Amino acid sequence: MSQYRPEGISDVFTEPTEPTEKPVVQGIGLTGWLRWAWRQLTSMRVALLLLMLLAVAAVPGTVWPQRAQHPERVATYLTDHPTLGPVLDRIGAFNVYSSVWFSAIYLLLFVSLVGCILPRTKVHLAGVRGRPPRAPRRFGRFPAQGDGLSDETPERLVQTATDVLRRGWRLLPFVPTYRVETRDEGDGTWSVAGERGYLRETGNLVFHLALVGLLISVATGQVLHYRGQMIVVQGTGFANSEGAYDTFERGTAYSPTSLVPFTLALDDFESRFDPETLASRDFTAHVTLTEPGAQPEKKTIKVNHPLDAGGAKVYLQGNGYAPDLTIDDASGAVVSDGATPFLPQDLVYTSKGVVKVPDVTGGQDQFGLIGFLLPTKKAVQTPNGTAYVSQFPEPNDPILVLNVWKGNLGLDTGVPQNVYELDEARMTQVKDAAGDPVVLVVKPGETVQLPDGLGTLTFNGLKRFVALDLRHDPALVYVLVFALLAFAGLATSLFAPRRRVWMRFAAGDDEHAGRTVVTAAGLARGDDVGLQPEVDRVLAATLAAGQNPDREGTQ
Amino acid sequence: MNTGDLSTLMVWGAATAFTVALIAYAVDLARIAEGSQRVKQPALVAAGAGGPVSAAAGSADQRAASRSVRAEGIARSTHFVGIALLFAGIVLRGFAAGRWPTANMYEFTLVAVFWATLILGIVQRRRIIAFLSVVVMGLAVVALVVALNWFYIKADAVQPALQSYWLVLHVGVAISATGIFTVAFGTSVLQVLKSHREEAVLSGGVQRTLSGRRFSWLEQVPSGRELEAMSFRLNAVGFVLWTFTLIGGAVWAEHAWGRYWGWDPKEVGTFVAWVVYAAYLHARTTRGWSGRRASYFVFVGYAVVLMNFTVVNLVVTGKHSYSGL
Numbered sequence: 001m002s003q004y005r006p007e008g009i010s011d012v013f014t015e016p017t018e019p020t021e022k023p024v025v026q027g028i029g030l031t032g033w034l035r036w037a038w039r040q041l042t043s044m045r046v047a048l049l050l051l052m053l054l055a056v057a058a059v060p061g062t063v064w065p066q067r068a069q070h071p072e073r074v075a076t077y078l079t080d081h082p083t084l085g086p087v088l089d090r091i092g093a094f095n096v097y098s099s100v101w102f103s104a105i106y107l108l109l110f111v112s113l114v115g116c117i118l119p120r121t122k123v124h125l126a127g128v129r130g131r132p133p134r135a136p137r138r139f140g141r142f143p144a145q146g147d148g149l150s151d152e153t154p155e156r157l158v159q160t161a162t163d164v165l166r167r168g169w170r171l172l173p174f175v176p177t178y179r180v181e182t183r184d185e186g187d188g189t190w191s192v193a194g195e196r197g198y199l200r201e202t203g204n205l206v207f208h209l210a211l212v213g214l215l216i217s218v219a220t221g222q223v224l225h226y227r228g229q230m231i232v233v234q235g236t237g238f239a240n241s242e243g244a245y246d247t248f249e250r251g252t253a254y255s256p257t258s259l260v261p262f263t264l265a266l267d268d269f270e271s272r273f274d275p276e277t278l279a280s281r282d283f284t285a286h287v288t289l290t291e292p293g294a295q296p297e298k299k300t301i302k303v304n305h306p307l308d309a310g311g312a313k314v315y316l317q318g319n320g321y322a323p324d325l326t327i328d329d330a331s332g333a334v335v336s337d338g339a340t341p342f343l344p345q346d347l348v349y350t351s352k353g354v355v356k357v358p359d360v361t362g363g364q365d366q367f368g369l370i371g372f373l374l375p376t377k378k379a380v381q382t383p384n385g386t387a388y389v390s391q392f393p394e395p396n397d398p399i400l401v402l403n404v405w406k407g408n409l410g411l412d413t414g415v416p417q418n419v420y421e422l423d424e425a426r427m428t429q430v431k432d433a434a435g436d437p438v439v440l441v442v443k444p445g446e447t448v449q450l451p452d453g454l455g456t457l458t459f460n461g462l463k464r465f466v467a468l469d470l471r472h473d474p475a476l477v478y479v480l481v482f483a484l485l486a487f488a489g490l491a492t493s494l495f496a497p498r499r500r501v502w503m504r505f506a507a508g509d510d511e512h513a514g515r516t517v518v519t520a521a522g523l524a525r526g527d528d529v530g531l532q533p534e535v536d537r538v539l540a541a542t543l544a545a546g547q548n549p550d551r552e553g554t555q
Numbered sequence: 556m557n558t559g560d561l562s563t564l565m566v567w568g569a570a571t572a573f574t575v576a577l578i579a580y581a582v583d584l585a586r587i588a589e590g591s592q593r594v595k596q597p598a599l600v601a602a603g604a605g606g607p608v609s610a611a612a613g614s615a616d617q618r619a620a621s622r623s624v625r626a627e628g629i630a631r632s633t634h635f636v637g638i639a640l641l642f643a644g645i646v647l648r649g650f651a652a653g654r655w656p657t658a659n660m661y662e663f664t665l666v667a668v669f670w671a672t673l674i675l676g677i678v679q680r681r682r683i684i685a686f687l688s689v690v691v692m693g694l695a696v697v698a699l700v701v702a703l704n705w706f707y708i709k710a711d712a713v714q715p716a717l718q719s720y721w722l723v724l725h726v727g728v729a730i731s732a733t734g735i736f737t738v739a740f741g742t743s744v745l746q747v748l749k750s751h752r753e754e755a756v757l758s759g760g761v762q763r764t765l766s767g768r769r770f771s772w773l774e775q776v777p778s779g780r781e782l783e784a785m786s787f788r789l790n791a792v793g794f795v796l797w798t799f800t801l802i803g804g805a806v807w808a809e810h811a812w813g814r815y816w817g818w819d820p821k822e823v824g825t826f827v828a829w830v831v832y833a834a835y836l837h838a839r840t841t842r843g844w845s846g847r848r849a850s851y852f853v854f855v856g857y858a859v860v861l862m863n864f865t866v867v868n869l870v871v872t873g874k875h876s877y878s879g880l
Contacts, residue, residue: 066818
């Protein structure tokens with residue numbers, strides 16, 4: 001174990017001076033196997049394999065619909081493919097990102113990452129405290145080299161070189177670039193060794209550890225979060241409580257105390273559409289927010305600009321129209337009064353909705369209205385008479401087009417009903433004398449008679465509604481911090497150069513007698529285009545600093 | 556003619572200039588190939604007779620002669636004219652739409668081509684690498700023509716979800732990363748060919764075709780090691796930008812859609828590409844995988860980047876379906 005060196009940093013840079021011993025074959029026992037398995041798992045080769053597996057395993061999620069995102073599409077797929085569907089479902093094709101195999105891959109990858117990064121951190125910490133390795137005897141094998149002559153003594157030059165190497169960064173002049181070590185090699189020969197770029201490995205380690213932090217933060221958020229969705233009609237509001245939501249989901253360790261009981265009311269809603277393409281241009285919800293113990297405040301919610309309320313964020317996810325209707329039954333009693341959201345189905349806001357009237361007085365049939373709201377109507381002549389379509393999403397000329405059903409709404413069967421669907425099983429459609437379904441066409445302000453003497457319907461006006469999505473994730477800030485740390489670490493590990501520079505100053509002989517022969521060499525981790533220029537720069541600066549201006553050294 | 560039409564005209568102009576540049580680069584490449592085929596025999600004779608010094612000198616002279624100065628001049632100037640026209644087209648497009656011009660596939664393609672051709676210009680500012688230019692210019696011309704014919708939509712304002720400064724940052728960075736990956740891909744292709752040839756010369760022709768006369772133009776390109784280093788530098792920059800695309804995208808998604816990550820098809824594609832390029836960076840430092848084998852990851856990664864742009868935008872429906880088609 002003593003010669004174990006983490007993989008990935010064993011390159012020319014870390015090559016030991018003496019050859020390492022061949023690993024001894026150990027007796028295979030349980031520990032032997034475990035150790036072997038651990039070595040395999042933390043090897044770069046396996047990490048590579050896991051990375052590619054992760055990439056491949058993520059793909060099915062775009063091929064098949066996912067339950068977490070589009071449960072309705074999964075249901076459709078299952079009905080359309082009665083044989084293949086269940087098989088795919090069993091292997092988790094509709095829950096790829098929470099499936100056992102996907103989780104296994106990324107968890108193994110993270111184990112491998114930790115197993116690789118921890119030893120590297122140890123090696124790096126030792127390296128950071130260490131001194132630059134002394135100048136090698138021969139400079140010939142290094143990728144960057146240089147030489148020169150000087151009239152200064154080696155002692156003076158080594159001092160100059162140290163100063164040159166220690167000179168700070170342009171932006172941080174007090175932080176020395178190189179860690180420098182000088183050495184008297186005897187016989188009047190001096191050498192200097194400089195090393196820089198410890199940040200490169202630091203960045204690498206920070207990047208990988210930040211990924212672990214990111215994973216933990218995301219998981220924490222998953223466990224603690226809650227998310228609710230609801231529809232709020234203009235003029236009404238809601239209090240932040242589980243019961244107020246149409247749908248509510250929460251993490252396993254969600255605590256109800258994280259649900260701050262603020263109230264939010266929709267005052268107004270503005271929308272803007274392109275007159276030619278009908279594409280949406282702007283949505284703004286004007287709301288009144290009342291945090292517990294605080295005064296009501298006017299706020300706006302826009303797409304891209306969620307509202308912060310009670311430690312959660314409120315997003316504007318949809319909008320539409322809610323016709324304000326008053327329905328009187330045959331006896332003249334008001335049986336339904338208020339705005340009913342109609343859900344937009346297309347670009348021109350052809351909106352579908354249902355009004356259920358269960359509370360009729362004494363012995364009459366329950367009835368329901370189902371149909372469409374057209375914000376800006378356009379009459380179309382068809383063989384069967386006039387039909388209406390919507391031609392613009394703004395409510396310039398709205399009408400309601402409704403069919404009437406009577407019978408039993410089925411609200412007391414105990415089966416939960418969708419408020420936007422009419423359960424027609426126990427109901428009959430009301431038809432006219434000719435046997436055609438009755439179609440009510442109502443403009444705002446109009447009151448029409450319901451067929452079969454069911455009563456009257458008054459279309460009081462049109463209100464807006466918004467679909468809000470509220471999300472609380474206490475780990476959000478940690479997710480961001482770790483993501484940014486990972487980014488900074490990555491950039492540092494890829495762009496901070498790790499370099500060693502050595503220089504030797506020896507007394508010249510023969511034709512250079514009396515002068516000092518300067519040699520320099522550089523080594524970098526990975527490919528480093530800046531290495532040779534750096535060696536040249538250091539060499540030139542050293543020679544120039546010790547130079548008499550009228551006696552230029554030969555290079 | 557309004558600003559939008561003028562922009563389209565500029566882009567057509569850029570496509571034309573790039574086509575001329577592509578032809579000129581191809582002529583240069585052909586001339587180089589021809590030259591190296593002619594040179595090959597004499598150089599070997601010289602090596603046998605006169606020793607290494609004269610051989611080196613001889614081949615260097617003839618190498619210089621085998622480049623087509625005129626073709627290179629035409630290529631370089633039309634290349635830069637194309638970049639200028641494309642830039643003007645992009646700016647005018649932004650004015651016509653009244654917003655930052657990176658909101659749909661058409662604009663994405665224009666800006667990606669702009670980046671790729673600009674990076675190509677920078678990479679070969681000292682010395683033209685004809686093969687790399689042919690690969691990147693070829694991709695650029697195809698991308699522009701596809702964009703003009705199939706991705707084009709009228710310059711217009713955008714839906715509320717896109718009205719954010721992240722349209723500049725997130726999409727802008729994604730585009731520049733795509734451009735850089737394109738040049739890196741070309742470099743890696745060249746690196747694989749070249750290193751095969753280098754090995755073939757050493758080992759006596761395992762890779763026959765590549766060591767043959769047909770590929771003798773490979774003698775003119777930088778060494779496999781240099782190309783690998785160049786490809787790595789480009790991919791490293793691209794990868795960092797891609798990481799920013801992911802993080803910035805998550806921040807934006809958190810603002811716009813109420814969650815930072817939701818396995819939207821585009822998110823998956825971007826994630827897969829990121830993982831593949833991460834694998835490439837790891838492969839480079841893995842014994843037995845460095846060099847040519849690592850560059851296969853670049854091919855896979857670039858394929859994922861392209862698929863993520865085309866298939867995910869046009870075929871799969873997701874929250875990133877902004878092509879406007």
